[in-house]
Amino acid sequence: MVKTLRLNRDRVLRAAIELADEIGLEQLSMRRLAQELDVVPMALYKHVANKDELIDGMLDMIVTEIDPPGPGAEWKPAVRQRILSARRAMLRHRWASRAIEMRQAPTPAILAYLNSVIGILRAGGLSANLTHHVMHALGSRVLGFTQELYTPGDAREAPDMTPFPHVLEIAMAAAHENDSIVGGGCDDQFEFEFALDVLLDGFERLKDQNWTSTPIRYG
């Protein structure tokens, strides 16, 4: 029997991420994680302060998976690429977005990422003022995710939709569009890029007209 290596923070975080990938964030418990590591629950607390701090650590590890910014390019494609890379990281770990929603303060890694995105915008010529509003407008989208209101693909055993004819029509439109997909769900990637581009184009237009939220003071 191979006696597994000593525990350390890194091993704990990696195991937690892997476990969350498998069973989901809500099923992840300290006890389950300890069991996965062949260790008693309390052993984890020698490496992690508590569950919240564990999740913070997991998130930091995920966020550092995001590709670094490429070499000089226009701000719009640069930001676009960065955000789509973040999205790929989030798709690799579907629980991550929910975890970010749960935490209240951004972790250092998230701050570093935000800092770099802001840097791209500023270097691209957007004013500090506009950049500020842009970051708010992007919201969680800057990290590659948005919360959808309807879980896609649950068309089976859907409740009666006849009271909501407009919803039905829209759903049908989506189903027709990409009938290549058997389930008829939406193309999430397309929807994400669509919204992102609407926003980025809007930001560009505001930049070009020197938009600012603060009235210009003369004198």
Add this chain to the structure above:
Amino acid sequence: MVKTLRLNRDRVLRAAIELADEIGLEQLSMRRLAQELDVVPMALYKHVANKDELIDGMLDMIVTEIDPPGPGAEWKPAVRQRILSARRAMLRHRWASRAIEMRQAPTPAILAYLNSVIGILRAGGLSANLTHHVMHALGSRVLGFTQELYTPGDAREAPDMTPFPHVLEIAMAAAHENDSIVGGGCDDQFEFEFALDVLLDGFERLKDQNWTSTPIRYG
């Protein structure tokens, strides 16, 4: 001693909403709610299937607080007004957005609300195809909220921000902008309307140029 009235679903839901308003969603437990109603925990289960169903009921009640659509107007101001009304409802119950994020399927009341918004867009001349993408792009914003990455106003005892100069600069810009507010936090309402207008303007432009995601088939 006044013997309080019999319990019923409505009283349970109202008490739950009031309690969540006071102590927050994460502090709301079946036991705490029962105590508030001078009743034993299990009594609640005669009126509510389980905690998830309780939250669904609370949400349905909140969503029906949203103002009905006003009389005929342009689609853009009509949708704008509807969404800002939803936002007001969400601000009255700060826990609601988190609750919606937690649920997986939209409740009937939410479906009805979405249906009405879609109806406004369709009546305004947007194609079913464009409307579909518009609804996705709005995401949770259609219900009046977005998840912010940074809890605003926590400037006190902030961690060291010197590693993130761009973040700092943006935060300073925000503080300068509305120095009327002592804390220097962002004007959330402004940020919300800013992002909403960027999106709505973008949608209008796409509508005007008959944008569609499906290639037009000839013949």
Add this chain to the structure above:
DNA sequence: CTCCAAGGTGTACGTCGTACACCCACTGTG
């Protein structure tokens, strides 16, 4: 060899959601 700290263990407490059996007070029926 000895000592000490880092790290794994065992037990225990207080919380949670909720299954299940109970019982009681009311109501409609004869």
Add this chain to the structure above:
DNA sequence: CACAGTGGGTGTACGACGTACACCTTGGAG
């Protein structure tokens, strides 16, 4: 008036959960 039935509040209990606290073990430094 008797009585059964049922809707609704009660009590107990179980198996999760996070984690405080005291304990023990081990491996490397001196």
